[in-house]
Amino acid sequence: MSNNKEIESLEKKLASTIQSRNVIEQARHAQIATLVQFVSKLSLTCKGIDIELDNRLANFRSSISKGIDFERLKPLIDDISILLQQQESRQDANIRELHQTVNDAGKRLQQSKGVPDDLRRSLRNLLTNELNDIKATQDFVPVLSNLVEIYHQVLNNKHGDLSSEPEQLSPDLANELLNLTSELAFEGESAKKIDYIKQRISTNHQLNVLLDSCINIIRLIVATISQERQTAQSFLFAINETLSLLHQTLLDSVNRSKDVGHRMAQLNQQIEDKIYQLNDQSQQANSITELKLIVGKKLEALTLDIKYKEELEIQERECITESLKVMQTRIDSLEKETSIYRERLAEQKFKSLQDSLTKLPNRAAFDERFQLEFNSFKRNNKNLCLVVIDVDHFKRINDSFGHSAGDKTLQVIASALKKTVRNTDFIARFGGEEFIIIMPDTDLKQIIQPLEKIRKAIKAIPFKFKDTSVQITISIGATQFMSVDTTQEVFDRADDALYEAKRTGRDRLVIKK
Numbered sequence: 001m002s003n004n005k006e007i008e009s010l011e012k013k014l015a016s017t018i019q020s021r022n023v024i025e026q027a028r029h030a031q032i033a034t035l036v037q038f039v040s041k042l043s044l045t046c047k048g049i050d051i052e053l054d055n056r057l058a059n060f061r062s063s064i065s066k067g068i069d070f071e072r073l074k075p076l077i078d079d080i081s082i083l084l085q086q087q088e089s090r091q092d093a094n095i096r097e098l099h100q101t102v103n104d105a106g107k108r109l110q111q112s113k114g115v116p117d118d119l120r121r122s123l124r125n126l127l128t129n130e131l132n133d134i135k136a137t138q139d140f141v142p143v144l145s146n147l148v149e150i151y152h153q154v155l156n157n158k159h160g161d162l163s164s165e166p167e168q169l170s171p172d173l174a175n176e177l178l179n180l181t182s183e184l185a186f187e188g189e190s191a192k193k194i195d196y197i198k199q200r201i202s203t204n205h206q207l208n209v210l211l212d213s214c215i216n217i218i219r220l221i222v223a224t225i226s227q228e229r230q231t232a233q234s235f236l237f238a239i240n241e242t243l244s245l246l247h248q249t250l251l252d253s254v255n256r257s258k259d260v261g262h263r264m265a266q267l268n269q270q271i272e273d274k275i276y277q278l279n280d281q282s283q284q285a286n287s288i289t290e291l292k293l294i295v296g297k298k299l300e301a302l303t304l305d306i307k308y309k310e311e312l313e314i315q316e317r318e319c320i321t322e323s324l325k326v327m328q329t330r331i332d333s334l335e336k337e338t339s340i341y342r343e344r345l346a347e348q349k350f351k352s353l354q355d356s357l358t359k360l361p362n363r364a365a366f367d368e369r370f371q372l373e374f375n376s377f378k379r380n381n382k383n384l385c386l387v388v389i390d391v392d393h394f395k396r397i398n399d400s401f402g403h404s405a406g407d408k409t410l411q412v413i414a415s416a417l418k419k420t421v422r423n424t425d426f427i428a429r430f431g432g433e434e435f436i437i438i439m440p441d442t443d444l445k446q447i448i449q450p451l452e453k454i455r456k457a458i459k460a461i462p463f464k465f466k467d468t469s470v471q472i473t474i475s476i477g478a479t480q481f482m483s484v485d486t487t488q489e490v491f492d493r494a495d496d497a498l499y500e501a502k503r504t505g506r507d508r509l510v511i512k513k
């Protein structure tokens with residue numbers, strides 16, 4: 001019996017132990033399931049970092065979801081742990097690398113030109129503060145987006161700058177403008193301004209510089225023209241003033257003459273009347289004494305009248321002399337003014353035909369003379385040659401030693417050319433580094449010797465810039481006028497000859513028939 005009771009109590013104990021073990025077992029399963037789910041989810045957060053890790057984690061997730069026992073999971077967990085450790089150090093290296101890259105990009109941006117001040121400030125803050133505060137990869141996100149934004153704005157600015165960046169023009173346009181300015185003769189302050197403009201054009205071929213230069217040149221021309229107009233105006237004003245003064249003087253003297261004439265006529269009448277009266281009264285006189293008395297009185301009155309008449313005549317003469325003197329002075333001063341103005345006009349005509357740099361006749365003067373010589377050639381059919389000279393590699397002088405050295409070179413060459421040609425030859429600066437000579441009474445055979453002399457003379461000039469000795473040569477093209485030629489044809493032939501001289505090595509003379 002006691003045995004039975006014992007068995008019964010043991011069975012009860014066992015049943016309750018089994019039950020509580022089941023409860024524990026169920027709770028453990030529930031905990032494991034939660035843990036498995038959590039581990040699966042956690043493993044998913046590492047997805048995409050590394051393929052190897054991805055594969056292992058996928059394997060691990062599938063194993064634990066199937067409830068594979070710990071013993072079989074262990075090697076998987078070990079592998080994953082190693083991979084995760086490697087991943088951690090790789091992550092650190094990545095952060096350092098990213099830090100360095102962002103820092104480098106920011107520094108490069110800092111060094112680039114044209115970054116506005118506010119962006120430069122933001123960039124400095126990004127590099128010194130924001131970047132140094134980064135602890136984890138995700139911290140890079142706001143910093144990077146900040147940097148991208150700064151880049152974006154700098155690019156926008158640059159783009160704006162680029163679109164407004166002055167367009168580079170062909171140097172031909174700049175040269176053409178330079179040639180045109182050579183034909184302008186200015187004095188004093190204007191000459192200095194033109195020199196400055198020339199310097200700018202020769203070193204800078206940007207559209208805005210050329211436009212700016214054009215505007216400044218036009219301003220100078222307008223100022224000169226208005227100055228000229230003022231001179232002409234004041235001259236005309238002076239003429240007008242003198243003429244109206246002369247007119248007034250003349251009127252005064254006519255009026256005075258009229259007045260004097262009137263008084264003279266009155267006096268004449270008075271004298272005539274008195275003579276009549278004298279005649280009359282003398283016939284009525286009864287005695288010599290009476291006659292003497294009458295005649296005496298009348299003669300006295302007549303003498304007074306005649307004296308007065310004489311005075312009037314003297315006055316009248318003085319008056320006329322005086323007005324003549326006034327008129328003469330006015331006319332003299334007007335003549336002086338006219339001759340000054342005439343001189344000034346002649347001077348201006350001369351100046352507008354002279355190249356201000358070399359003091360040689362300029363292109364306008366050449367055109368005028370070329371036409372005259374051409375007309376005379378057509379009439380007389382005398383020999384006439386045209387020569388075009390161009391300084392070789394002149395650009396190199398400007399580029400190596402500066403525009404002022406180039407200018408000086410042109411002056412020296414011009415004066416050497418002037419000295420070398422005959423008095424009857426006409427030499428002009430055609431523009432830039434090009435000169436032109438009209439040689440009358442010369443044929444092609446005769447020009448070789450003087451032109452070779454010119455070529456050698458220029459080559460022999462000992463130019464020295466910044467302690468460097470430089471030899472400068474010229475190329476020459478020449479031709480003779482033919483009876484069938486137009487001016488353009490002669491010019492083109494001479495230019496072709498020059499081009500051939502350049503093409504075949506420079507420092508030479510080429511003649512074209």
Ligand SMILES: Nc1nc2c(ncn2[C@@H]2O[C@H](COP(=O)(O)OP(=O)(O)OP(=O)(O)O)[C@@H](O)[C@H]2O)c(=O)[nH]1
Nearest residue numbers: 178202391392393394395396398403406407432433
């Ligand atoms: N200093 C100065 N330079 C000028 C003047 N006028 C034109 N130039 C320069 O002269 C140079 C002419 O250069 P290019 O036409 O290229 O000819 P180049 O260098 O002489 O070469 P080649 O003629 O081919 O031998 C340009 O650089 C012009 O800027 C001037 O008045 N003064």
